[in-house]
Amino acid sequence: MVRSRQAESPAPKGMEQRKRAGSWLQERRKAAGLSQIELAQRLGLKYYTFISQVENGFGRVPNDSMEAWARALNVAPAEFARHLLACYEPELHKLLFEVKA
Amino acid sequence: MSIVEFPQRSFPASGAWSADELQQLIALFRAEGETSFATGTTEHGDPQFYLLGPAPEHECVLCVSRLAQTYVLEDGEGRLIGETPTLDGFAVEAARAALRGSRSLVARLALAWCAIRLTIEEKLEPIFEESQELLVRVVPQVAAFV
Numbered sequence: 001m002v003r004s005r006q007a008e009s010p011a012p013k014g015m016e017q018r019k020r021a022g023s024w025l026q027e028r029r030k031a032a033g034l035s036q037i038e039l040a041q042r043l044g045l046k047y048y049t050f051i052s053q054v055e056n057g058f059g060r061v062p063n064d065s066m067e068a069w070a071r072a073l074n075v076a077p078a079e080f081a082r083h084l085l086a087c088y089e090p091e092l093h094k095l096l097f098e099v100k101a
Numbered sequence: 102m103s104i105v106e107f108p109q110r111s112f113p114a115s116g117a118w119s120a121d122e123l124q125q126l127i128a129l130f131r132a133e134g135e136t137s138f139a140t141g142t143t144e145h146g147d148p149q150f151y152l153l154g155p156a157p158e159h160e161c162v163l164c165v166s167r168l169a170q171t172y173v174l175e176d177g178e179g180r181l182i183g184e185t186p187t188l189d190g191f192a193v194e195a196a197r198a199a200l201r202g203s204r205s206l207v208a209r210l211a212l213a214w215c216a217i218r219l220t221i222e223e224k225l226e227p228i229f230e231e232s233q234e235l236l237v238r239v240v241p242q243v244a245a246f247v
Contacts, residue, residue, distance in 0.1 A: 014158040036144045049166040050179030052143035058151045058161035062178045 019057030021087035026055045028073040042072040060088055118148045118167070125188045126150050126165060 029039055029051075036055070040048035043065065053059040061069050061084055070080035086093040118126070118140060127138065130152050137153040143166065152163040154177070161177040165188075174183040 014160065018160075045179065046181055047166070047168065047173050047175070048145075049143060049147070049149065049164065049168070049173055050175055052141070052147075052149060052166075053151070053161060053164050053175070053177075053179070055144075056141045056149070056151075058139065058141070058153070058164065059177050059179065060160070065179075 015057055017087050017090065018060060021060070021084055022055040022057040024083065024087065025061070025069075025073070028075060029055075032073050034072070039072055043068055060084075116142070116146050116148065118150065122148075122167070122188065123150075129188060130163070 029036070032039075034042070035048075036051040037048045039051050040046075043051075045051075050059065054061055066081050066084065067077045070077040073080070075083075082093070082097065085096075123140070130138070137156075137159055139151045139153060141149045141151065143149060148167050150165040151161045152165075153159040154162045163177070163182070164175045166173045166175070170186055171184050172186070172188055173181070174185075175181055
């Protein structure tokens with residue numbers, strides 16, 4: 001029996017957060033004047049499909065390649081990581097950067 | 102000398118998955134547990150199929166994309182797992198990927214499951230069907246002697 005099903009709507013919270021990150025990344029990429037293929041080339045990826053996966057909100061930028069993404073998109077790595085952390089892990093971001101001791 | 106022309110596989114130019122492809126993908130990745138999936142397209146209109154992990158995160162575990170005449174399989178972190186001209190070819194890629202230690206556990210389990218299921222469907226089911234047919238033919242004849 002096939003029990004596969006299309007992801008339910010409305011989108012779960014985690015997916016919403018990733019979609020927000022994906023939209024921001026797409027804006028940054030366009031601002032840098034890059035296509036998905038060009039960005040993939042700058043990141044040394046064989047295919048550009050992962051860029052789309054991330055921008056569509058289904059994947060995350062891996063921690064170990066965040067710096068490369070930031071530099072490819074002409075964003076300061078610390079600012080880039082902080083923005084993505086706010087999207088992917090808002091609670092952690094809040095604790096680290098918003099809650100005063 | 103006569104040349105036998107093999108029928109060409111027809112690939113949709115781009116855009117959404119065809120109904121056949123989608124059915125094949127769902128069948129390929131169906132598992133005993135609940136599995137979610139979603140579809141999308143790249144900036145260039147190439148279709149993508151996302152196999153999603155458990156709720157509530159529903160993070161992408163595996164992604165299949167069709168680029169020109171190649172299907173590309175990646176895990177949720179963008180690691181290339183396989184590339185093949187047919188969706189069935191993923192069984193082989195899956196078996197290989199399952200043996201590699203560097204893949205994520207969920208991806209490895211999903212892929213191993215695909216490989217096993219495809220092997221069962223392709224190799225064992227015809228054998229069972231054949232034996233069933235044989236039984237249907239032989240039993241009435243044996244019964245006549247008893």
